[in-house]
Amino acid sequence: MRARKNIGGLDALMLIPAVFIGLFFLFPVGTVVGRGLAGDGLDAVIDLARSQRQRDVLRFTFWQAVVSTVLTVVIALPAAATVAGLSSRARRVVRSIVTVPFVLPTVVVAGAFDELFLATGLDAGAVRLRHTVWAILIAHVFFNYAVVVRVVGTAWVGLDCRQAEAARVLGATRWQAWKEVTLPRLRPAIASASAIVFLFSFTSFGVVLILGGPRRATLETEIYRYAVSRTDLTTAAALAVVQLTTVLGLVAISTWLERRRPATTRVARRTRTLGSRAGRRVNGLVAIALLGGPLAVLVERSFSTGTGYDLSHYEALGTRVRQLPAPATTALWNSLQHAVMATAIALVIGVLASVVVVHGRSSLRRFFDLGLTLPLGTSAVTVGFGILIALDEPPIDFRTRWWIIPVAHALVGVPFVVRTMVPLLRSIDPSIREAAAVLGASPSRVRREIDLAIGARGALVGGGFAFAVSLGEFGATSFLPRRPDDLTAPVALFRLLSTPGDLLRGQAMALAVVLMVLVAVSVFVIESSRGTTEGAL
Amino acid sequence: MKKLFLSFVIVGLVAAACGDDNDDGDAIDFRGDPSGTTVRLVTHDSFSISDAVWEAFTAETGVTVELLSSGDAGEMVSQAILTKDAPVADVMFGIDNTFLQRGLDNDIFVPYESPNLDGVFDNLKLDDNNRVTPISFGDVCVNYWIDALPTGTAAPSTLEDLTDERFAGQFVVQSPETSSPGLAFLLATITGTDDWEQYWADLVANDVSVTAGWEDAYYGEFTAGGGERSIVVSYASSPPAEVIFADPPVDTAPTGVLLDSCFRQIEFAGVLAGTENAAGAAALIDFMLTNTYQEDVPLTMFVFPASQSATLPPEFVEHAEVAANPQIIDPAEIEANRDAWVDRWVEIVLS
Numbered sequence: 001m002r003a004r005k006n007i008g009g010l011d012a013l014m015l016i017p018a019v020f021i022g023l024f025f026l027f028p029v030g031t032v033v034g035r036g037l038a039g040d041g042l043d044a045v046i047d048l049a050r051s052q053r054q055r056d057v058l059r060f061t062f063w064q065a066v067v068s069t070v071l072t073v074v075i076a077l078p079a080a081a082t083v084a085g086l087s088s089r090a091r092r093v094v095r096s097i098v099t100v101p102f103v104l105p106t107v108v109v110a111g112a113f114d115e116l117f118l119a120t121g122l123d124a125g126a127v128r129l130r131h132t133v134w135a136i137l138i139a140h141v142f143f144n145y146a147v148v149v150r151v152v153g154t155a156w157v158g159l160d161c162r163q164a165e166a167a168r169v170l171g172a173t174r175w176q177a178w179k180e181v182t183l184p185r186l187r188p189a190i191a192s193a194s195a196i197v198f199l200f201s202f203t204s205f206g207v208v209l210i211l212g213g214p215r216r217a218t219l220e221t222e223i224y225r226y227a228v229s230r231t232d233l234t235t236a237a238a239l240a241v242v243q244l245t246t247v248l249g250l251v252a253i254s255t256w257l258e259r260r261r262p263a264t265t266r267v268a269r270r271t272r273t274l275g276s277r278a279g280r281r282v283n284g285l286v287a288i289a290l291l292g293g294p295l296a297v298l299v300e301r302s303f304s305t306g307t308g309y310d311l312s313h314y315e316a317l318g319t320r321v322r323q324l325p326a327p328a329t330t331a332l333w334n335s336l337q338h339a340v341m342a343t344a345i346a347l348v349i350g351v352l353a354s355v356v357v358v359h360g361r362s363s364l365r366r367f368f369d370l371g372l373t374l375p376l377g378t379s380a381v382t383v384g385f386g387i388l389i390a391l392d393e394p395p396i397d398f399r400t401r402w403w404i405i406p407v408a409h410a411l412v413g414v415p416f417v418v419r420t421m422v423p424l425l426r427s428i429d430p431s432i433r434e435a436a437a438v439l440g441a442s443p444s445r446v447r448r449e450i451d452l453a454i455g456a457r458g459a460l461v462g463g464g465f466a467f468a469v470s471l472g473e474f475g476a477t478s479f480l481p482r483r484p485d486d487l488t489a490p491v492a493l494f495r496l497l498s499t500p501g502d503l504l505r506g507q508a509m510a511l512a513v514v515l516m517v518l519v520a521v522s523v524f525v526i527e528s529s530r531g532t533t534e535g536a537l
Numbered sequence: 538m539k540k541l542f543l544s545f546v547i548v549g550l551v552a553a554a555c556g557d558d559n560d561d562g563d564a565i566d567f568r569g570d571p572s573g574t575t576v577r578l579v580t581h582d583s584f585s586i587s588d589a590v591w592e593a594f595t596a597e598t599g600v601t602v603e604l605l606s607s608g609d610a611g612e613m614v615s616q617a618i619l620t621k622d623a624p625v626a627d628v629m630f631g632i633d634n635t636f637l638q639r640g641l642d643n644d645i646f647v648p649y650e651s652p653n654l655d656g657v658f659d660n661l662k663l664d665d666n667n668r669v670t671p672i673s674f675g676d677v678c679v680n681y682w683i684d685a686l687p688t689g690t691a692a693p694s695t696l697e698d699l700t701d702e703r704f705a706g707q708f709v710v711q712s713p714e715t716s717s718p719g720l721a722f723l724l725a726t727i728t729g730t731d732d733w734e735q736y737w738a739d740l741v742a743n744d745v746s747v748t749a750g751w752e753d754a755y756y757g758e759f760t761a762g763g764g765e766r767s768i769v770v771s772y773a774s775s776p777p778a779e780v781i782f783a784d785p786p787v788d789t790a791p792t793g794v795l796l797d798s799c800f801r802q803i804e805f806a807g808v809l810a811g812t813e814n815a816a817g818a819a820a821l822i823d824f825m826l827t828n829t830y831q832e833d834v835p836l837t838m839f840v841f842p843a844s845q846s847a848t849l850p851p852e853f854v855e856h857a858e859v860a861a862n863p864q865i866i867d868p869a870e871i872e873a874n875r876d877a878w879v880d881r882w883v884e885i886v887l888s
Contacts, residue, residue: 107752114757118764209749214712215887221715228615229714230876231639306785322837323585325604388616392623400605400625479612481579481605481625491582497752498583499839500761500775500792501782 014360014368017353017414020345021371023396024407028386029244029378035389036237044238054222058242061202061218064133068140068201069194075141075290076148077190078283083149084156095153096524098146099464101291103472103519104298105490106139106206107497108512112294113139113211131213139207142290144197147465151196151420154461155189158424158454188258188423195254196419199247199377219243223379240382247377248370255369258423295516302509306502313503313510321504323495325484328511331492332518338488339470339522342409346466349410350417351459355451357418358425372418375411375475383411384479402486405477412475413466420465421458428454464523471519489515565647565812567819572599576817579605579626579809581613585837586830593829598820610636610717617809618643627812628821630672633802634663634865635720638872641668646807649819653826656844661803663868669805672825675840676773676799676860677721679708680792682760685767693768695797696729700739708768709746709758712887713879716750717802722770723882724871725800725864737885747886761792773799774839777856781836790856799860804840 037044048054083094101109114130117123123130129138159182167177203220217225219239227236303309317328324331350372357369375383387408391398398404428450436446469475473490482491489511496508584606591602605626607613614636617629621643632640640646646668654662654670661671679699681692690703699708711719723733730736746766748754756762759769761779776790783791806825808818824830831847834840841849841859849857 107750110753111756111762114753115763209715210753214715214747214749225714228611229879231615231618233619306783322587323583325585385616385619388625389619392620397623399620478608479616481607481616484604484606495582495585497756499782500755500771500778502784503782505756505762506784 013352014356014364017349017356017368017372020349020414021368023391024387025375025378025383025411026371028390029240029382030386031390032233032382032386033237033240033244036233036240040234044234045241048235048238048242054239057217057219057222058246060216061220062246064136064140064208064218065198065201065204068137068144069198071137072141072144072197073148073190073194075286076145077152078279079145079287080149080153080156082280082283083153084159091153091157092524092527095146095150095461095464095527096520098149098287098291099468099523100146100295100516100520101142102144102146102465103468103515104512105472105493106210108298108493108508109139109142109294110206110210112297113142115297116293131211131215133212133216135211136204136207136216138290139211140197140201140204142294143207144200145287145291146468147196147200148190148193150461150465151193151423152186152189154420154457155186155423155427158427158457159185185427188426191254191257192419192423195251195258195373196376196416198250198254199373199415202247202250202377203243203379205380219246220379223381227381227385236381240379243377243379243382244374247374251370251373251377255373259426298509298512298516302506302513305506313506314514316503316507317510317514321496321507323499323504324487324492326487328489328492328496328507331487331489332511332514334486335471335473335489335515336518336522338406338409338486339467341403342406342413342470343463343467343526345407345410346413346417347459347463350414350421350462350466351452351455353414354418354421354425354455354459355447357422358451369418369422373415376415380476381479383408384476387476387480400481400483402483404480405482405486405488406470408476408480409470409474410466413462413469416465416469417459417462420462421455424458425451425455460527460529464526467522467526468519471515471522565649565808565815567649567808567815569816570599571814571817571820574599574814574817575601575603576628576814576821577603577605577626578628578630578821579607579613579617580629581610581631582606582608583838584631587833587837590830590833594821594824598817598824600817600820602821614640614645617645621645621810624809624811626809627814627818628806629809630806630825631804632669632807633717633804634868635717635724635802635871635875637663637669637805637868640807641868642872645810647810647812649808649822651819651823651826653823653844656826656846658843658845661843663803663805669807670822670826671803671843672806673831673834673838673840673843674801674803676801676863677718677725677770678773678799678860679722679768679795680759680771680775681768681795682791683793684791685760687767692793693795696726696736696795698795699745699768700736700743702743704743704768706744707766708740708743709748709754709764709766710740710770711751711754712747712749713882716748718751718770718772720875720879721800721802722798723878724866725798727878728864728866729798734881734885737882741886745886772839773859774835774841774853774857777852778839780856781852794858796858796860799863801860801863801865803843 083091086094113135117129122128129135164177164181167181205220205224208216208218208221219242223236223239226232226239302313305312320327353368353372357365388399433446433450436450473488493508493511496504595601607616610631610633614632648667650667651670657671661674686692687703687707693699693704698704710722713720713723726736727733746758748757754769755771758764758766760767773794776792776794779792780787780790806822812818826844828844828847831842831844834842835850835853
């Protein structure tokens with residue numbers, strides 16, 4: 001009750017995220033599922049449950065997502081610790097750089113992995129990675145490494161290290177202190193990051209098809225197969241129901257984990273460097289090999305020409321080739337504009353929603369928490385086709401408006417803002433808030449000076465993700481009609497790669513590298529824009 | 538809520554009634570001067586045309602084109618079926634003969650007979666009711682990297698050659714479940730071999746590799762991207778592209794085409810049922826058959842013009858071959874059997 005009284009005017013504010021999620025997600029998805037199941041009702045879902053193939057698909061989808069999540073957390077957690085121990089500037093640099101893989105189109109990354117497998121002899125023979133489930137798992141770690149490093153690393157910075165130090169003084173080993181003191185307090189952030197990684201792996205499409213090979217099928221590839229290759233909307237909708245239900249259940253579990261035992265936080269002045277020097281070195285090597293390998297292949301290719309190495313592919317980006325409706329540089333500019341808008345939307349919606357999730361009425365909390373995370377675990381086909389058939393009549397015929405693209409990107413960006421911000425808001429020691437109130441601060445001032453100040457850290461890290469999500473064209477936008485004037489960099493990249501010829505391919509690689517630099521610089525800039533959070537980031 | 542439901546029902550009934558009108562084929566009036574209007578054209582993602590061509594269209598007719606791209610051909614057709622009550626465009630371009638029947642069965646087009654249709658190759662006209670108009674065609678064919686073929690072997694010249702031991706481990710194809718050239722090649726083997734199921738079993742025995750899409754076959758496993766396989770399913774127009782975009786420049790194409798393996802993909806344009814600008818749509822389809830438009834398509838989309846009077850660019854004359862007797866299957870037969878064929882292929886090749 002206290003929390004609710006403190007938050008005035010919240011009911012009005014939460015209308016904004018409610019309308020957003022309702023109009024651009026729940027209504028479209030409900031419409032497409034409803035249309036698909038209109039004839040047979042739930043019989044289609046029951047048929048699916050009876051089919052051995054679909055049961056195998058569900059089992060594999062689930063299994064690879066769980067393993068991908070565990071692997072990513074295990075591999076990236078030490079890095080999150082190392083990052084937390086760096087100076088704030090170095091921290092921002094590292095956090096920006098690890099975001100790079102996140103934004104790269106799968107077809108490009110898959111090509112780089114294939115080349116690495118070929119170079120290291122892992123494409124065939126006794127130890128074969130190509131077209132195996134291992135290739136899927138490695139790629140998922142590659143893409144999601146940033147999620148754990150950034151989400152957990154951010155929460156780690158906020159931890160007060162005095163308790164762990166006290167435990168050490170009282171005779172606990174380093175491991176004991178970490179396990180008993182630090183880990184429980186990181187649990188909300190780890191749960192948050194795991195949820196995101198799980199959902200991304202659960203709905204992964206390109207990685208499964210390209211790196212896993214055509215023999216692997218997941219719920220996501222099956223939905224595509226039925227909806228697009230077979231125009232069997234009924235089966236596709238039934239699969240979408242299975243996907244949505246599973247995701248809903250898992251998100252519920254994860255938010256429950258995230259809420260359990262909320263450890264309190266004050267804004268720490270300094271986090272001690274964690275781990276030994278040797279440990280940090282191993283850590284760095286893992287990151288460089290895993291993330292650096294494929295990226296290095298791309299950079300090498302972008303400079304390589306028929307006669308050696310030079311900048312010609314980069315110079316070519318400014319001239320329009322006949323396969324593209326505009327020069328690649330225009331596409332980059334369009335992508336940047338979309339990303340700025342998508343980030344702004346994701347921040348507004350995400351920050352408002354986070355405040356509701358932490359302080360709002362309990363029924364609404366649950367709705368926002370689940371509802372806003374759901375787009376991350378929903379098939380791009382379901383959302384894209386949903387928008388196409390639901391938002392098709394005036395006054396809401398939005399299908400071909402230019403802004404529907406950044407809005408669709410923001411649908412995927414919002415969960416990042418919420419999932420990074422909520423654990424931080426939950427961890428605020430209520431006594432700080434009470435002290436402020438006792439000292440005469442109004443509820444809105446408490447919210448501004450305490451909640452927002454601490455939450456801003458998470459919001460900006462989430463905003464960085466939203467930016468990367470938009471720059472990398474995640475989500476439903478490939479299933480929406482696009483204007484050639486709004487050509488974006490990933491679309492341009494696909495087109496360059498779809499006609500044979502070394503010049504086009506070289507240009508595509510140069511475009512991928514520019515995209516990498518663009519995301520690193522932008523995320524750095526976003527996270528440097530701190531206001532009242534001076535020093536906390 | 539009840540009112541809302543009722544209005545949905547009414548809208549649905551009205552829409553159904555209108556649909557019946559369209560079936561009669563005479564509800565749409567293509568006459569009138571479209572000058573000053575805008576016509577919306579939805580295409581697949583690979584669509585591209587020079588700016589000068591659109592400027593010529595606007596100068597001639599006074600009509601402005603608004604372009605929308607909508608995924609690959611399969612995605613575009615699925616979307617058009619979903620949105621047929623409220624189409625996003627007036628004209629669709631890029632539906633091919635492998636998806637044609639699906640579009641026709643779902644009544645997404647209205648018939649329009651262009652006066653320019655006379656100049657089109659007769660074998661490209663697949664719909665007697667003119668619900669779609671052929672605009673261009675391309676052949677999906679087996680390509681090989683001339684210098685990378687196993688030493689001492691001549692290039693393959695028939696489909697059967699690919700099952701021969703000398704090409705073991707050399708061939709990479711795309712899955713027909715996820716790739717349009719993959720589906721086209723499966724169709725080519727269905728008409729082009731005596732027993733296609735046995736043929737694929739033989740290919741598997743000869744260590745054929747399967748990828749999900751064209752990019753990972755051509756740039757992943759084929760010689761072009763540094764891969765170790767010298768034979769790939771691609772297009773008849775790939776050799777000219779390899780010359781035009783070569784680095785460093787070359788005089789002859791590094792790849793050759795197995796003409797016996799070519800499946801013809803014909804790309805059509807059609808006026809979408811529910812168009813708000815029938816006269817503009819008609820003007821656009823007429824224009825797509827003029828030489829101004831037809832002569833631009835080879836170098837922008839690497840396909841061949843459907844019009845007999847269009848002149849091919851020199852790069853195509855020199856480096857591209859058109860199969861004299863391409864494999865072709867009636868669109869209705871493709872639609873009726875596609876799922877069964879693909880399922881059978883999955884059983885033979887993937888499991």
